Amino acid sequence: MPYAIEMEDVSRHFGSVKAVSDMTMQVPAGLTFGLIGPNGSGKTTLIRMVAGLISPTRGRLRVLGRHPGERTVAIRTGYMPQADALYRDLPVRENLNFFATLYGVPRAARKARIEEVLALVEMLEYANRPVETLSGGMKQRVPLACALVHSPELVLLDEPTVGVDPELRRTFWNYFRTLASQGVTVVVSTHHLDEAGRCDQLALMRGGRLLAMDTPAALLQRSGQPDLESAFLHFAGVTNHA
Amino acid sequence: MPDGSVPAFSKQTGIGASVGRIAGLSRRIIRQLAADHRTLGFVIAAPALIMTLLYFLTNITPAPPVVAVQAAAAKDLPAAAAWQAEVITALQKTGRVEASKLSPAYAEEPAKAVTDGQAYAVLILPSPSPTGSQPVQVVVDGSDPTANQTVLAALSQAMAAGQPAHPPVSVAVQYIHAAGFKLMDFFAPVFIPFFVFFFTFLLTVVSFLRERTGGTMERLFASPIGAAEIILGYLGGFLVFALIESLIVLFFTIYVLKIHYQGSLASIFVVEVFLTVLGVNLGIFLSTYAKNELQAVQFIPVVIIPQALLAETFWKVSDMSWLLRGLADAMPLTYSNLALKDIMLRGKSLGDVAMYLVALGAYTLLTVGLSAVAVRRAR
Numbered sequence: 001m002p003y004a005i006e007m008e009d010v011s012r013h014f015g016s017v018k019a020v021s022d023m024t025m026q027v028p029a030g031l032t033f034g035l036i037g038p039n040g041s042g043k044t045t046l047i048r049m050v051a052g053l054i055s056p057t058r059g060r061l062r063v064l065g066r067h068p069g070e071r072t073v074a075i076r077t078g079y080m081p082q083a084d085a086l087y088r089d090l091p092v093r094e095n096l097n098f099f100a101t102l103y104g105v106p107r108a109a110r111k112a113r114i115e116e117v118l119a120l121v122e123m124l125e126y127a128n129r130p131v132e133t134l135s136g137g138m139k140q141r142v143p144l145a146c147a148l149v150h151s152p153e154l155v156l157l158d159e160p161t162v163g164v165d166p167e168l169r170r171t172f173w174n175y176f177r178t179l180a181s182q183g184v185t186v187v188v189s190t191h192h193l194d195e196a197g198r199c200d201q202l203a204l205m206r207g208g209r210l211l212a213m214d215t216p217a218a219l220l221q222r223s224g225q226p227d228l229e230s231a232f233l234h235f236a237g238v239t240n241h242a
Numbered sequence: 243m244p245d246g247s248v249p250a251f252s253k254q255t256g257i258g259a260s261v262g263r264i265a266g267l268s269r270r271i272i273r274q275l276a277a278d279h280r281t282l283g284f285v286i287a288a289p290a291l292i293m294t295l296l297y298f299l300t301n302i303t304p305a306p307p308v309v310a311v312q313a314a315a316a317k318d319l320p321a322a323a324a325w326q327a328e329v330i331t332a333l334q335k336t337g338r339v340e341a342s343k344l345s346p347a348y349a350e351e352p353a354k355a356v357t358d359g360q361a362y363a364v365l366i367l368p369s370p371s372p373t374g375s376q377p378v379q380v381v382v383d384g385s386d387p388t389a390n391q392t393v394l395a396a397l398s399q400a401m402a403a404g405q406p407a408h409p410p411v412s413v414a415v416q417y418i419h420a421a422g423f424k425l426m427d428f429f430a431p432v433f434i435p436f437f438v439f440f441f442t443f444l445l446t447v448v449s450f451l452r453e454r455t456g457g458t459m460e461r462l463f464a465s466p467i468g469a470a471e472i473i474l475g476y477l478g479g480f481l482v483f484a485l486i487e488s489l490i491v492l493f494f495t496i497y498v499l500k501i502h503y504q505g506s507l508a509s510i511f512v513v514e515v516f517l518t519v520l521g522v523n524l525g526i527f528l529s530t531y532a533k534n535e536l537q538a539v540q541f542i543p544v545v546i547i548p549q550a551l552l553a554e555t556f557w558k559v560s561d562m563s564w565l566l567r568g569l570a571d572a573m574p575l576t577y578s579n580l581a582l583k584d585i586m587l588r589g590k591s592l593g594d595v596a597m598y599l600v601a602l603g604a605y606t607l608l609t610v611g612l613s614a615v616a617v618r619r620a621r
Contacts, residue, residue, distance in 0.1 A: 051464045071466045079464040083457035102465045146461075 010059035037205035078152035103150035384417030446525025504589030
C-alpha cells in the first residue's frame with residue numbers, strides 16, 4: 001500500500017474555530033512522519049480525525065485505504081493520546097492486557113506480546129506496579145506500550161515526548177525508527193523542532209494549515225536555512241506574505 | 243544578629259504565616275466553589291428539597307386496618323347478631339380500626355377475606371357458652387407490624403370497654419403470613435434493592451466519569467469497541483458486583499439480623515438483575531452530566547434519596563396523598579420494592595408480581611436507551 005493516510009482538502013471546524021483548514025497531503029506507509037507545529041496549530045485535531053474520533057467538517061480522508069473510524073481501521077491502528085489515558089489504579093500489565101483484549105490480540109499470543117512490548121519500553125521489572133505508583137518518566141512509557149500492544153500497522157502518537165527527559169526521548173525515537181524499519185507507519189506530533197530532524201518526513205503546520213511537507217533535508221534545502229527552526233519560520237513567513 | 247536586623251525568612255514561620263497560608267487555601271477553595279455554580283445551587287436546593295419531602299411524609303397517617311367481624315354460628319341467630327353489632331360498635335369507638343360485618347361470601351372460610359385483601363383481620367365470635375371458655379378467634383394478615391399492633395390494641399380496648407351482657411372471652415390470634423413480623427422484617431425487602439441500586443448507580447457514575455475525564459474514554463473510542471459494547475461491558479462487570487452485593491446483604495439480613503423471609507432466592511435475584519441494569523444505565527446516562535466527582539456525588543440526593551423516601555420504603559404508597567403517590571408511581575424503585583415485599587414477606591412468585599416487573603422493565607429499557615444516547619454523544 002503506497003499511502004497510510006490520504007487527505008484532500010480536509011477541514012475541521014469547532015463552531016467558529018477553524019482547527020484544521022484545507023489540508024491536502026499523503027503519508028507514505030512504513031516511515032516515521034512528523035507533524036510539526038506550535039501549540040494550537042491543529043496537530044491534535046488532525047490526529048483525532050485520523051484516529052476516527054472526530055469527522056472532518058469537509059474534505060476526503062482515507063486511513064489505510066478506508067474510512068477512518070471503521071472497526072477494521074481501528075484494529076490496525078495504535079493511538080496514544082496526549083493525556084496519559086491509563087487506568088491509574090491498575091498495574092502496568094493489567095493496562096496492557098486490557099488494551100490487548102480490546103484490540104482482539106488472541107489469548108495464546110497475548111502474554112508473549114505483552115512481555116515483548118514491556119521489554120521494548122524497558123518496563124519489565126515494573127510491570128506489576130500500579131500505574132499511579134510509577135514515577136513520571138516510567139509512567140510515560142506505558143501509554144506507548146499500550147498503543148503498540150496489538151502490533152498495529154499505523155501508530156498515531158500525539159506529542160509522545162512532552163515532558164520526557166532527553167535520554168528517554170532518544171530511546172523513544174529509536175523505537176520509532178525500529179518500528180518504521182519493520183514496515184509500521186509512525187505518525188508523531190511534536191513541537192520540539194530539535195527532534196523533528198529524526199523523522200523521515202515532516203509536515204509543518206501552523207494555524208491549522210499545512211505550510212510544507214518534505215524530508216528534513218529537503219526542507220532545509222528549499223528554505224536555504226541552517227536548521228529546522230529557521231526553516232519553519234521561513235515557511236511560516238512565506239505563507240504570511242503569500 | 244548583633245545589629246538586631248530581622249532575617250528575611252522570619253515571615254515564613256510563626257502563627258501569622260500559618261494563618262496566612264490557611265486563609266489563602268480557604269480563599270482558593272471558596273473561589274473554586276463559587277465558580278462552580280452548580281455546586282452552589284446544589285448546596286441550597288438539595289436540603290430544601292429533602293426537608294419539603296419529609297414535611298409531607300410525616301403528615302401521612304396510615305389508613306386504619308379493616309377488621310371484619312363474623313357472627314357466631316347460625317343457631318344463636320338473634321343473640322349472635324346483636325353481639326356482632328355490639329363488637330363492631332365497640333371497635334369503631336376505639337377509632338383505630340375500620341370495623342364491619344364480614345361479607346356472607348366468606349362465611350364458610352373467614353380467613354379467605356384476609357388473603358383476598360378484603361380485610362386485614364377477621365374476628366370470629368364464638369357461640370355464647372355458659373362457661374365462657376371459647377375464645378374469640380382473630381385471623382390477622384400479619385405482614386404489616388404496625389397494623390398488627392393497631393388491630394390487637396383496638397381489640398383489647400374494645401374488650402376492656404366491656405359487654406357485660408356476655409361472658410368474658412379470651413382471644414386466640416392466628417397470623418396468615420407468619421406470626422410476629424418485626425418492623426425490621428418489614429424493611430428487609432427494601433434494603434436489598436436499595437443497596438444494589440445505590441451502589442451500582444454511584445459506582446457507575448464515578449467510574450464512567452473517570453473514564454471520561456482521565457482520557458481513557460477517548461482511548462476506548464479510538465479502539466474497535468462500540469458504544470453498545472461499552473454499555474454491555476459495564477453491565478457485565480456491575481452485574482457480577484451486584485449479585486455479590488445482594489448475596490452479602492441477603493445473607494446478612496437472613497443469618498446475622500435473622501430477618502424472616504419467604505419466597506425463593508431465584509425470584510429475588512431476578513428483581514436484582516432488573517435493578518442492576520437500571521442502576522448501571524442510569525449511572526452512565528447521568529455521568530455525562532457531571533464534570534467531576536463532586537458533581538457526581540450530587541446525584542445522591544437527587545436520584546437516590548427521594549426514591550429511598552417515597553418508593554414504598556418507610557411509608558406505603560397507597561396511604562399517600564395524590565401528589566406524593568404520583569411521585570412514587572413515577573419512581574422505578576417503587577415497583578422493585580412492591581415486588582420484593584410480595585416475594586419476601588408474602589412468599590409470592592414472579593408470576594404474581596408480573597405487573598411490577600413489567601413497570602420495572604419499562605424503566606430499565608428507558609435507561610438503556612438513555613445511556614446509549616449518552617455514550618454516543620460522549621464521543
